[in-house]
Amino acid sequence: SFPPEAVPQAPEDPLFGLMRACKADTSPDKVDLGIGAYRDDNAKPWVLPVVKKADEILRNDPDLNHEYLPIAGLASFTRKAAELLLGTSAPTISEKRVASVQTISGTGAVHLGALFLARFYKIHGANRTVYLSNPTWANHNQIFTNVGLPIATYPYFHKETRGLDIEGMKRALADAPEHSIILLHACAHNPTGVDPTTDQWREIASVMAAKKHFPFFDCAYQGFASGDLDRDAGAIRFFVEQGFELLIAQSFAKNFGLYGERAGCFHFVAAPSPETAGTTTRVASQLAILQRSEISNPPIYGARIASTVLNDKALFAEWQENLRTMSGRIIAMRQALKAKFDELGTPGTWNHITDQIGMFSFTGLSEAQVVKLRDESHVYMTKNGRISMAGLNTRNVDYFARAVDKVVR
């Protein structure tokens, strides 16, 4: 059998441990700000109305079966997924510069990209280090480590301003060896909620171009962040326009509310060059082999739902409306929370609550304060002070603000 020296006990995933503790708390005051999943104003999961419609269309289709998808997934889904990121009339698509593979949601896409890099990013000498923002989505660390790629970090969050440490970030990118792999959050940075401005993206791209770095975009919140699909893809499109070759991991968990269905996509976008078509075809052929050995073919139902919506004009418009509902409610909660802090005269500055974007806010609360909030007020958040904005609603936002006010005084 396997002795502890060979298989030591691993710690529980901190986020899922937090969820368990929260579930066990029976207080009626309980506020769950842990997991990054959308909740409606009644603190309940929300099935998007457009997803319900697509589901019904699929269920009423007498020809629907449960056959395997091709290795690269549902083509009607992956094609639209690429268009969603790059733009419907993107030259990258018309010039066949994109290789897309359907994956097990965003996690699977990050993993497939990591695996591809581990296997094939051997072209520029030794530097295979993946640079991650500090902090980043915790899973990035293990995904890249698991495939044997070394990881390093670049400064991202500025503790004093609770905004972007653009100077620190640029310095680190400039200091990294040429051809380093740089992981970037396309929008709604997790866990900080801090995104570069358009000008800052330009600066980042310019440093990265000078150092010939290789961008890997993780896009888990398109449309969910601002409510505008094009705006949330702005950074990716800008990098593509600048001629970067790059990778994109795309998740449909948040923007379709398809968390458990695991609908996602991985894209390789070739730089414009005479060998573009050849590169894309070769990359696609290797991605297919990697995919085959890992999952054979991706799960079908979430992709079918997304494809139904993405390929129908009326449903697509309705989806955009649903996206505005979710992002709008979150933005409204940011404003309500900030207003309550102002009203209470809570010590400290709280502008970052409304400056930050997307599912999360990095409150700046210390670990001790987080623990106190849990013990005294039944408020659950990760120990780095991150809150899921979607856990706030019109009934608990005042309670939460008062609880925070109490621990920071």
Ligand code: PMP
């Ligand atoms: N990347 C980031 C930055 C995320 O926040 C998430 C969701 N927590 C993901 C990837 C992937 O999530 P999923 O696998 O559920 O699509």
